Amino acid sequence: VDVAFRYNHTFDNIDFALSHFWGTSREPTLSLETNPDSIEIYAPHYEIINQTGLEAQAVLGQTLIKFEAIYRSGQGKAYYATTSGLEYTFSGFASTKMDVGILAEWLYDDRGSSATTPMENDIFVGTRLALNDMSDTNILVGLVQDLSDNARYFFVEGNRRLTDRIRATIEGRIYDLPSDDRFNSTKDDDFIMLELAYYL
Incomplete structure (x- = not known):
């Protein structure tokens, strides 16, 4: 059973959202294992995680500024990841x-070289x-x-x-x-x- 909630709010030209998820991770941890044929493979493991997220977006004339962040625990060492930018x-x-x-x-991903995605x-x-x-x-x-x-x-x-x-x-x-x-x-x-x- 997964549990999730999300709260959105708009204030003037700023949109933001808070969210939380508890349940099975959609992003597996890959561990090196040996299969029955004695071949090394990366096997996926789906842990139960807690993940809190923050999203914010502001429109300033022709410029769009955005920020996204998550904090996740339950999948190895707890970590945070962010994306910030503008258009x-x-x-x-x-x-x-x-x-x-x-x-x-x-x-940015706080896990550095141990991140499961290349965007660290x-x-x-x-x-x-x-x-x-x-x-x-x-x-x-x-x-x-x-x-x-x-x-x-x-x-x-x-x-x-x-x-x-x-x-x-x-x-x-x-x-x-x-x-x-x-x-x-x-x-x-x-x-x-x-x-x-x-x-x-």
């Missing part, structure tokens, strides 16, 4: 209908383009750079409505990881995906 939007860029957003974020001390920079056309075309291009080593990855996400019932989505990732990076096994996981969705 500035140039509306009607170059006297057109387009909006161009410049984004920057800092992602990283920065993200990117740009978002919204054409504001009848097809609702938008694209996001960015780079995530690890501040602890030379690991990085580039990504692109975009979508466009082709008809009233068909939408096209594109997503891609390119990884650049040093040989000693703990996530080096994903260095060949570059991909580009094109999806067509039909809505009934």
Whole structure:
């Protein structure tokens, strides 16, 4: 049985939320084990956790400022993780209908190199383009750079409505990881995906 609650409130131009979750973690801990065939594998273990979260977002003119934080216990040593950043939007860029957003974020995980995700001390920079056309075309291009080593990855996400019932989505990732990076096994996981969705 999982238990969760969330409280949201808006004050002037600031939105914030408090949340708490008690139950089975959706993010397993991977431990190195030997299977019946004597092959070493990473086996997932789902612990019971307590997680408290805080989210805040403020709109100051053309600038959006956001902050997110969690504190989790029950999954090894208790830890906290944060994401903070901003987005500035140039509306009607170059006297057109387009909006161009410049984004920057800092992602931090108190667990450091023992974090189960690669975002333990990283920065993200990117740009978002919204054409504001009848097809609702938008694209996001960015780079995530690890501040602890030379690991990085580039990504692109975009979508466009082709008809009233068909939408096209594109997503891609390119990884650049040093040989000693703990996530080096994903260095060949570059991909580009094109999806067509039909809505009934």
